Amino acid sequence: MPIFVISLGGSVVTSNPLDMKFIKEFSEMINSTGKEDKFCIVIGGGKLARSYITALREAGINDNILDEIGINATRMNALSVSPFLRDCNTKIPTTINEAAEMLRIYRCVVMGGTEPGHTTDTVAALLAERVGSKTLINGTSVDGVYERDPKKYPDARKFKALDYNKSIEMAVQGSLGAGPSVFMDVTSLNIARRSAIKIVVIDGKNISQFRDVIAGKAHSGTTIS
Ligand SMILES: Nc1ncnc2c1ncn2[C@@H]1O[C@H](COP(=O)(O)OP(=O)(O)O)[C@@H](O)[C@H]1O
Numbered sequence: 376m377p378i379f380v381i382s383l384g385g386s387v388v389t390s391n392p393l394d395m396k397f398i399k400e401f402s403e404m405i406n407s408t409g410k411e412d413k414f415c416i417v418i419g420g421g422k423l424a425r426s427y428i429t430a431l432r433e434a435g436i437n438d439n440i441l442d443e444i445g446i447n448a449t450r451m452n453a454l455s456v457s458p459f460l461r462d463c464n465t466k467i468p469t470t471i472n473e474a475a476e477m478l479r480i481y482r483c484v485v486m487g488g489t490e491p492g493h494t495t496d497t498v499a500a501l502l503a504e505r506v507g508s509k510t511l512i513n514g515t516s517v518d519g520v521y522e523r524d525p526k527k528y529p530d531a532r533k534f535k536a537l538d539y540n541k542s543i544e545m546a547v548q549g550s551l552g553a554g555p556s557v558f559m560d561v562t563s564l565n566i567a568r569r570s571a572i573k574i575v576v577i578d579g580k581n582i583s584q585f586r587d588v589i590a591g592k593a594h595s596g597t598t599i600s
């Protein structure tokens with residue numbers, strides 16, 4: 376009974392306000408995979424979170440409260456996706472413990488963030504560790520991990536595969552300096568390394584990429600292992 380954990384970037388799910396076409400197609404894809412497959416889907420904050428956080432940050436509100444605001448946005452996004460998923464929770468868990476319990480009941484568990492200071496990628500890694508999942512799929516706003524941020528350096532080359540140490544080194548570099556930008560945060564990568572959870576970074580808008588990874592076929596993203 377394979378368990379797949381998916382970290383679905385807020386930018387993938389939200390538009391103004393939601394990308395309903397994507398949400399329906401993504402859910403249909405999840406609903407139609409093998410009977411034995413189980414899914415944990417952790418959804419990010421996206422535009423909703425960003426608009427609140429930007430406004431409040433300008434007014435001097437502290438980061439802990441901004442993170443709480445962001446977490447609430449992720450939970451709204453998660454609750455917006457859950458009705459489209461077959462055999463899925465309709466109450467959004469607020470802890471890893473609660474999510475793991477729900478996975479005993481449902482085929483699919485959807486959630487958002489948990490605590491300030493943790494990204495939803497870290498929540499996904501912790502949940503993968505907890506439920507014994509060996510594959511974490513990060514569906515995000517880029518189609519893989521590049522040598523350097525491809526949004527700033529359009530000619531950067533994409534990695535097909537990376538090891539944990541190299542990916543952590545890159546994430547540390549990316550999180551330093553002005554306007555930090557990183558494909559996944561260091562904590563999520565550390566959790567994956569300590570429990571040998573394979574991470575696959577793919578273009579979150581590309582449904583066929585999810586289908587290929589879940590089916591164990593070749594994909595065009597980056598595998599971190
Ligand atoms: N080396 C890199 N390879 C790929 N993406 C990178 C890299 N460094 C920084 N990034 C940036 O990481 C970001 C990943 O998307 P993110 O902001 O997490 O969106 P989402 O919340 O939808 O997952 C992109 O904006 C991308 O430009």
Ligand SMILES: [Mg+2]
Binds near residue numbers: 384419496558
């Ligand atoms: Mg992300």
